[in-house]
Amino acid sequence: MKPVINRLDARDDGFPATLRRLLAFEAGEDAHIEQAVAGILQNVRERGDAAVLEYTAEFDRLQAATMQDLEITPDECAAALSALEPARRTALEAAAHRVRIYHERQRTESWQYEEADGTVLGQKITPMDRVGLYVPGGKAAYPSSVLMNAIPAKVAGVAEVIMVTPTPDGVRNPLVLAAAAVAGVDRVVAIGGAQAVGALAYGTESIAAVDKIVGPGNAYVAAAKRRVFGTVGIDMVAGPSEILIICDGSTPADWIAMDLFSQAEHDELAQAILLCPDADFLEQVQASIERLLPTMPRADILRKSLADRGALIHVRDLDEAVAIANDIAPEHLEISTENASELAAQIRHAGAIFLGRFSSEALGDYCAGPNHVLPTARTARFSSPLGVYDFQKRSSIIQVSRAGAITLGAIAAELADGEGLPAHAQSARYRLNSKT
Numbered sequence: 001m002k003p004v005i006n007r008l009d010a011r012d013d014g015f016p017a018t019l020r021r022l023l024a025f026e027a028g029e030d031a032h033i034e035q036a037v038a039g040i041l042q043n044v045r046e047r048g049d050a051a052v053l054e055y056t057a058e059f060d061r062l063q064a065a066t067m068q069d070l071e072i073t074p075d076e077c078a079a080a081l082s083a084l085e086p087a088r089r090t091a092l093e094a095a096a097h098r099v100r101i102y103h104e105r106q107r108t109e110s111w112q113y114e115e116a117d118g119t120v121l122g123q124k125i126t127p128m129d130r131v132g133l134y135v136p137g138g139k140a141a142y143p144s145s146v147l148m149n150a151i152p153a154k155v156a157g158v159a160e161v162i163m164v165t166p167t168p169d170g171v172r173n174p175l176v177l178a179a180a181a182v183a184g185v186d187r188v189v190a191i192g193g194a195q196a197v198g199a200l201a202y203g204t205e206s207i208a209a210v211d212k213i214v215g216p217g218n219a220y221v222a223a224a225k226r227r228v229f230g231t232v233g234i235d236m237v238a239g240p241s242e243i244l245i246i247c248d249g250s251t252p253a254d255w256i257a258m259d260l261f262s263q264a265e266h267d268e269l270a271q272a273i274l275l276c277p278d279a280d281f282l283e284q285v286q287a288s289i290e291r292l293l294p295t296m297p298r299a300d301i302l303r304k305s306l307a308d309r310g311a312l313i314h315v316r317d318l319d320e321a322v323a324i325a326n327d328i329a330p331e332h333l334e335i336s337t338e339n340a341s342e343l344a345a346q347i348r349h350a351g352a353i354f355l356g357r358f359s360s361e362a363l364g365d366y367c368a369g370p371n372h373v374l375p376t377a378r379t380a381r382f383s384s385p386l387g388v389y390d391f392q393k394r395s396s397i398i399q400v401s402r403a404g405a406i407t408l409g410a411i412a413a414e415l416a417d418g419e420g421l422p423a424h425a426q427s428a429r430y431r432l433n434s435k436t
């Protein structure tokens with residue numbers, strides 16, 4: 001019988017290859033998904049709303065006669081907020097407040113400086129005009145992702161924020177709508193998958209093309225975002241969720257098992273891995289997993305995720321755990337050890353780092369404050385959490401004084417001669433001896 005979760009030992013000769021296989025799925029492109037997504041995008045580009053309506057009927061089992069039927073109005077979002085049970089509303093608003101406070105610190109301002117000869121150089125920061133937010137909705141609804149996407153966009157000053165989210169079988173999640181109202185989303189459309197990404201990127205009769213598409217999603221959404229990059233900006237590839245835990249064996253085994261579940265329950269393709277030097281503790285965690293799993297409402301997803309992509313890994317020591325963590329570059333890293341800060345200092349690649357046994361990853365998903373839209377599939381080696389900076393652009397400012405043109409003109413003309421670009425050289429030289 002297949003074990004409930006893979007058991008590996010970093011001492012084994014075959015360990016590096018086995019680990020690579022475990023991590024590989026998503027990093028390697030799935031040819032079937034790529035082909036399907038290419039077809040969907042082309043169809044949406046050519047046929048606009050008609051294609052979006054057809055795919056929405058096919059994939060979300062939602063028959064709509066017109067795109068108007070898929071529009072979720074601001075009044076409907078406001079009504080959903082008003083109708084929330086008080087405790088839910090308080091929690092939603094508290095989370096939004098904490099996410100806003102955190103992200104306000106990320107805002108960057110324009111700057112400039114003046115040189116002695118009067119030349120002014122600087123950097124001007126401007127928000128994007130119109131962005132598209134992808135809020136997943138296939139296997140679960142994600143009100144928290146509404147906050148995580150929309151609040152940084154609004155803090156950055158984006159003028160128009162369009163949110164897309166699938167509503168399978170036409171069921172609109174009230175908490176998602178309420179979150180859109182709390183976060184100040186301008187427009188919500190009930191579409192998802194690659195067709196929604198295509199609509200935002202290329203524009204359709206009913207949806208104006210956006211400048212950038214951000215937000216997490218499944219493998220279809222991730223593939224679509226990769227493909228439209230260049231036509232629009234994208235934030236990153238935020239695909240199926242991942243958690244990597246380094247534990248010294250001193251945290252209750254049930255806590256660790258549930259932390260692994262917390263990400264595995266997102267998706268069969270999600271990944272949950274534990275690194276620990278204590279063999280007895282790994283046995284205890286496996287026992288917790290086996291005992292708790294049948295009690296979990298999303299047991300089917302958990303079972304597949306843990307068996308296909310999950311692992312309990314016996315490491316020589318915590319230093320080896322750190323080295324493996326840097327290689328995996330996980331979306332979420334929990335350091336559940338006594339000396340969490342010391343280990344964290346050695347971590348170079350991770351989307352978010354949770355220190356100490358009380359920092360459960362789930363708190364970061366909802367309300368700690370930092371963004372939960374994070375790079376997956378080892379892209380934390382070069383990507384960062386979604387943030388205000390994703391919605392701001394930088395323009396360079398160059399205002400050269402008459403004296404500055406003499407200094408800079410000599411340098412530029414010399415280099416332009418060296419490059420064999422005479423118009424550049426002459427353009428700079430005109431200003432060297434200017435009488436005007």
Ligand SMILES: NC(=O)c1ccc[n+]([C@@H]2O[C@H](COP(=O)([O-])OP(=O)(O)OC[C@H]3O[C@@H](n4cnc5c(N)ncnc54)[C@H](O)[C@@H]3O)[C@@H](O)[C@H]2O)c1
Pocket residue numbers: 036059060135136137138139140142145166191192193194195216217218219220221238239240241266267270331372373374375376
């Ligand atoms: N990294 C992050 O920051 C983060 C945050 C939240 C969620 N997530 C991840 O987002 C994902 C959400 O996935 P989801 O499925 O629940 O919602 P989703 O909205 O991403 O995907 C649903 C859509 O997928 C498309 N689709 C499904 N099957 C298809 C098929 N056979 N052919 C073509 N299109 C198809 C449909 O259009 C459907 O509307 C999960 O993997 C979760 O782990 C990641």
Ligand SMILES: N[C@H](CO)Cc1c[nH]c[nH+]1
Pocket residue numbers: 142144145240241242263331365372373374
């Ligand atoms: N863990 C997800 C990011 O990978 C975010 C999320 C939303 N709701 C619950 N979890």
Ligand SMILES: [Zn+2]
Pocket residue numbers: 241262263266365
């Ligand atoms: Zn989560």
